[in-house]
Amino acid sequence: xxxRFVALWFPHLLTDWxxxxxxxxxxxxxxxxxxxxxxxxxTAACPRAQRAGVxxxxxxxxxxxxxxxxxxxxxxxxxxxxxxxxxxxxxxxxTPVAASNLPDGILLDATxxxxxxxxxxxxxxxxxxxxxxxxxxxxAAMAGTxxxxxxxxxxxxxxxxxxxxxxxxxxxxxxxxxxRLEEALTxxxxxxxxxxxxxxxxxxxxxxxxxxxTQLLQRMRQAMGEEEEFLQPxxxxxxxxxxxxxxxxxVTRTGIEIALKQLLEKLCARLQREGNGLRKAVFRGYRxxxxxxxxxxGTSRPSNRVEHLFHLFSLKIDxxxxxxxxxxxxxxxxxxxxxxxxxxxxxKTGGGLQHPQLAExxxxxxxxxxxxxxxxxxxxxxxxxxxxxxxAPSLAQEARSExxxxxxxxxxxxxxxxxIEVTAPVPDYPPMNFRYRGKLHRxxxxxxxxxxxxxWWLRTGDHRDYYSVEDDEGQRYWLYRLGHYTADRTERWxxxxxxx
Numbered sequence: 001x002x003x004r005f006v007a008l009w010f011p012h013l014l015t016d017w018x019x020x021x022x023x024x025x026x027x028x029x030x031x032x033x034x035x036x037x038x039x040x041x042x043t044a045a046c047p048r049a050q051r052a053g054v055x056x057x058x059x060x061x062x063x064x065x066x067x068x069x070x071x072x073x074x075x076x077x078x079x080x081x082x083x084x085x086x087x088x089x090x091x092x093x094x095t096p097v098a099a100s101n102l103p104d105g106i107l108l109d110a111t112x113x114x115x116x117x118x119x120x121x122x123x124x125x126x127x128x129x130x131x132x133x134x135x136x137x138x139x140a141a142m143a144g145t146x147x148x149x150x151x152x153x154x155x156x157x158x159x160x161x162x163x164x165x166x167x168x169x170x171x172x173x174x175x176x177x178x179x180r181l182e183e184a185l186t187x188x189x190x191x192x193x194x195x196x197x198x199x200x201x202x203x204x205x206x207x208x209x210x211x212x213x214t215q216l217l218q219r220m221r222q223a224m225g226e227e228e229e230f231l232q233p234x235x236x237x238x239x240x241x242x243x244x245x246x247x248x249x250x251v252t253r254t255g256i257e258i259a260l261k262q263l264l265e266k267l268c269a270r271l272q273r274e275g276n277g278l279r280k281a282v283f284r285g286y287r288x289x290x291x292x293x294x295x296x297x298g299t300s301r302p303s304n305r306v307e308h309l310f311h312l313f314s315l316k317i318d319x320x321x322x323x324x325x326x327x328x329x330x331x332x333x334x335x336x337x338x339x340x341x342x343x344x345x346x347x348k349t350g351g352g353l354q355h356p357q358l359a360e361x362x363x364x365x366x367x368x369x370x371x372x373x374x375x376x377x378x379x380x381x382x383x384x385x386x387x388x389x390x391x392a393p394s395l396a397q398e399a400r401s402e403x404x405x406x407x408x409x410x411x412x413x414x415x416x417x418x419x420i421e422v423t424a425p426v427p428d429y430p431p432m433n434f435r436y437r438g439k440l441h442r443x444x445x446x447x448x449x450x451x452x453x454x455x456w457w458l459r460t461g462d463h464r465d466y467y468s469v470e471d472d473e474g475q476r477y478w479l480y481r482l483g484h485y486t487a488d489r490t491e492r493w494x495x496x497x498x499x500x
Contacts, residue, residue: 249325
């Protein structure tokens with residue numbers, strides 16, 4: 001398939017944005033200015049101001065001399081970059097690969113996209129019309145290379161579409177700045193009388209390299225299609241993704257569910273063919289007002305079952321606000337793993353942690369509750385209780401060690417342990433009572449001490465002497481004393497957990 005690229009040029013990007021926000025500015029000449037030391041410089045001028053001779057880079061005082069009725073606005077730092085990023089994200093509805101091209105352009109990889117709009121001409125017309133409706137002045141061109149599309153959008157005089165056989169002929173009459181050269185190199189070429197691409201093309205390539213370096217030849221090769229050039233998309237293109245453009249904007253939950261089901265069927269069919277399953281998926285809807293709505297799910301084990309994934313998404317569909325309508329749906333699986341086939345056995349029921357129904361149950365619980373509300377923990381090789389376990393990323397994760405507990409541990413650990421006041425008869429004896437959060441607890445049963453030393457290779461400090469105690473109300477707690485009793489300090493006791 002022939003590569004096709006679209007270049008969008010916004011000659012009045014910054015001033016167009018201001019007129020969108022303040023429509024009354026359309027009737028007055030205005031500029032954007034920035035303070036540079038003791039001088040005010042013009043950074044952008046609206047079309048009315050440009051017709052009076054005002055240009056970017058000009059001193060504000062000179063601009064006022066040319067246009068006394070000039071309206072002045074302060075420029076916003078990095079506004080151009082932010083606007084291009086927003087427009088590039090908006091352009092996702094026309095192609096999966098859209099990239100901002102500083103300082104005033106957007107580049108689209110339109111390969112295989114134009115037929116969805118009835119051809120390349122209607123494709124360009126639709127993009128241009130939609131941007132004009134958003135009050136942006138734009139010029140668009142399509143060609144087989146990024147360089148050719150860029151040059152035609154800014155300097156082309158004829159048709160905005162160059163077929164592969166016509167591309168070279170479209171480039172030759174353009175001025176040398178159309179090759180995206182540095183300003184200093186462009187001025188050198190002008191001084192030598194080399195003003196058009198055809199002038200450079202008529203010279204031997206070896207002579208151009210010796211005189212002007214490699215940049216000139218590289219730009220020529222890229223524009224002519226002799227050297228490949230790649231885009232850096234605003235959204236990195238995921239290997240596993242599916243798109244669904246809508247003939248009419250979707251505004252109902254039923255329509256969103258139908259779109260989601262179709263996308264999941266396509267995505268899961270591919271995953272099944274390749275023996276993979278997704279661990280994370282993102283479902284996005286691009287609205288006609290330019291806003292994006294999205295929801296995300298995660299799974300405990302690789303899954304490619306449409307019904308299960310659809311149910312996880314359906315729990316969050318109500319958070320999608322279609323407003324005036326969604327015109328494009330996109331589903332991506334940024335995290336994909338190999339999905340091991342599970343063999344059924346007629347003589348055996350259950351399957352432990354590897355049973356698919358258990359994983360799907362956990363996924364549904366996580367979808368209804370907070371993401372971290374359902375977790376699996378594995379033993380970690382540490383003595384300190386708060387570091388003796390780690391959260392498992394999936395049900396397939398295997399423990400690297402065994403649980404080594406010769407005494408019971410509380411199910412509820414405090415993080416961090418909380419300081420308490422304790423009354424104990426003599427050192428190494430269990431406490432008689434303790435005060436926790438203002439309440440006095442009288443101890444009727446106690447077991448301990450259990451001494452736990454810190455790992456010398458991780459930290460230094462005092463040991464802990466733990467006691468399992470039960471108060472007169474039948475509640476059981478896990479307390480510890482930090483370090484030894486000494487005459488020069490008060491003993492330090494802490495509440496570390498509760499037996500539930």
